[in-house]
Amino acid sequence: MTTVTDTSVRTDDNPFALSHLDALEAESVHIFREVAGEFERPVILFSGGKDSIVMLHLALKAFAPAPVPFSLLHVDTGHNFPEVIDYRDRVAARHNLRLHVAHVQDFIDDGRLRERPDGTRNPLQTVPLLDAIETGRFDAVFGGGRR
Template structure:
């Protein structure tokens, strides 16, 4: 005699799947490995680190002559640290490139040179002053040289035959940077078209390009400023002293504390004061403002950033206030 087939009710009664007594619903399936008491738990920083290292390794594997844009600022320092971890115990397998405007903070230049010497990597420098001296560029009326970096950068990329350029840009910094892909194509003129972006599904990146083109690679695109500082604090990554609270001569302009220096002199009606300040982002002396702060160590900076309601660039970068689309206009021309 044949046994009649089980009904759905019979199957449910014999099923080992536990049901919630109150609702009768089946709880979601759980990975057995994840329920082990000794199973490692990845934090947000662990996942961001793994994604960034994956991007760096993919670019090095796919491209012939990558280079890292290195200003000595915290984001490029972070990318360099991640690259060192990606290829440890070997050396970072690509050089770093700094576009020197001539208006840099001395502390940042010293840190740049100390860092490349410590890691034993090559440093390429493109100097804006060389272009001004021979007439290819001219100083702007507002004094800032940040927009003048584009031509030296593109020339340095061409001279080094770099087909991939790592940058430390993050999507949370600016609306234009939020449009970027992790692997972003630049055309034969080094220009970026925000309407011509390639899809990035899962962790698959399209680096295809023709001769003369190159890509910009942004391993920390998905990080926030708080993520950056939290990771720097966790890893105890060295940074330029400007990032920590210190006494400095400053004057107020456009809602920012501007540094007193040869490239950012105060006007006649601007009063110089000594304040305890630090820098949230590091650019030229002529366009970067400080914020009042007593955060003198990494843990204090993490707490300060967590409570801030202003983005770092919006609070401290005069060059981003030139127009509503200042960053996007520069990026279309080939800027970082």
């Protein structure tokens, strides 16, 4: 895979040089396109939070004006604000994307997971995530995090 590494600054002498941010964006677009060409059922992790919003924005940019050829997957802890869930659903509908949701609560209810004494559910997301990947037969998963 090719990686974009030219981070020189645009000048009058070099008007085509990429800024650091432009280079990172170009690399991300390239990765989205490569995955689309090499995998059958990729999926983008999408919670409606800031990191996943950026991931979706990059995917939209990578394939514009065509639709994004991936579904979205959210592992819902059950501890989200209703406004975040509403936003998640509106974004998926606006871009005509299929949204898969795995609910941590379902795994607690059927005994596959136990509620933690401290009440946090973020560590409980792994089992529902792996189950959703297997059930959905996803062969590539995009996730975003700040660095």
